[in-house]
Amino acid sequence: MSTAKNATANLNQLLELQLPSPVQRFRPDWEGADNIEIWIKRDDLIHPIISGNKWRKLSQLLIREKENLSHIISFGGGYSNHLHALGWCCKKLSIPFTAIIRGNYTKNPTPMIEDLLAWNTSIQYVSKIEYKQRHNAEYLNHLQQLHPTARIIPEGGSEASAISGISEMLTESQQNFDVCIVPVASGATLAGIARAQSPNNQAIGIAVLNGVGYLEGLVEQFLPCQSGANWQIVHGFEHGGYAKSSPALVRFCEHMSTQYKLTVEPVYSGKVFYALKQLLKDGFFAPGQRLLVVHTGGLQGAR
Numbered sequence: 001m002s003t004a005k006n007a008t009a010n011l012n013q014l015l016e017l018q019l020p021s022p023v024q025r026f027r028p029d030w031e032g033a034d035n036i037e038i039w040i041k042r043d044d045l046i047h048p049i050i051s052g053n054k055w056r057k058l059s060q061l062l063i064r065e066k067e068n069l070s071h072i073i074s075f076g077g078g079y080s081n082h083l084h085a086l087g088w089c090c091k092k093l094s095i096p097f098t099a100i101i102r103g104n105y106t107k108n109p110t111p112m113i114e115d116l117l118a119w120n121t122s123i124q125y126v127s128k129i130e131y132k133q134r135h136n137a138e139y140l141n142h143l144q145q146l147h148p149t150a151r152i153i154p155e156g157g158s159e160a161s162a163i164s165g166i167s168e169m170l171t172e173s174q175q176n177f178d179v180c181i182v183p184v185a186s187g188a189t190l191a192g193i194a195r196a197q198s199p200n201n202q203a204i205g206i207a208v209l210n211g212v213g214y215l216e217g218l219v220e221q222f223l224p225c226q227s228g229a230n231w232q233i234v235h236g237f238e239h240g241g242y243a244k245s246s247p248a249l250v251r252f253c254e255h256m257s258t259q260y261k262l263t264v265e266p267v268y269s270g271k272v273f274y275a276l277k278q279l280l281k282d283g284f285f286a287p288g289q290r291l292l293v294v295h296t297g298g299l300q301g302a303r
């Protein structure tokens with residue numbers, strides 16, 4: 001085994017990850033689904049605590065930089081799947097971790113924050129105004145000066161090194177799919193899929209927040225060298241915006257659980273499957289196409 005493969009295997013074992021995650025056939029009783037072959041990439045099953053695509057984004061960093069990580073700082077909201085996954089990894093790997101959280105939850109910690117506290121995360125609550133500076137170079141320089149040995153990771157784990165970790169989502173199953181469908185928030189997941197797939201396959205992102213044009217720009221930033229778009233973002237299934245929901249979406253999530261024994265949450269995967277149902281009905285896919293829908297996890301956020 002190569003050193004890189006060894007390091008990966010060691011880390012997967014240490015964190016008790018189930019990799020590669022299973023790919024399962026999905027046969028919904030939905031209009032337009034008859035001539036389409038649908039598979040689900042179950043990244044929600046990688047680990048009971050670490051959320052699917054957030055682990056993927058962190059994996060390369062933890063493998064390559066593990067020996068040099070003496071302190072990690074990162075950002076997120078009170079329900080953040082990213083902070084949750086990172087907090088668990090830091091606990092398992094004995095890396096001191098500081099979470100900078102938007103808003104003050106001292107009096108009403110969320111289940112996510114209670115987990116972080118139990119894992120000895122150092123929590124810093126900041127105002128919404130300070131949190132807005134999280135991508136600002138001057139602010140980040142200052143933070144780095146205060147913590148010279150810390151590795152600062154952006155919100156959602158969405159940095160350049162995250163893209164190759166995401167790509168493994170597609171390559172590890174060694175099967176070919178015509179279309180791969182993922183949710184889009186920061187765009188890193190869609191970019192990773194678009195980079196990994198062969199040029200005549202399509203990556204479809206379902207926008208989980210309002211941002212026609214804005215989200216496309218985010219994905220392009222992660223793909224500076226890629227010419228020819230083999231990806232696109234479908235808008236219109238935001239249900240009001242990020243972390244917003246609608247009665248129809250809530251009903252749909254329940255339907256997925258009772259009818260198909262698949263747990264989805266309303267922030268990411270619920271919106272993806274809701275959109276899939278509508279796109280099938282609209283005849284969006286060509287007959288005979290093989291679809292891979294990625295379940296990116298995130299079920300902890302729905303607690």
Ligand SMILES: *Cc1c(COP(=O)(O)O)cnc(C)c1O
Nearest residue numbers: 081185186187188189268296298
């Ligand atoms: C963060 C997250 C996403 C969004 O991924 P991006 O790379 O930010 O577009 C999708 N699904 C889940 C479960 C997430 O936690």
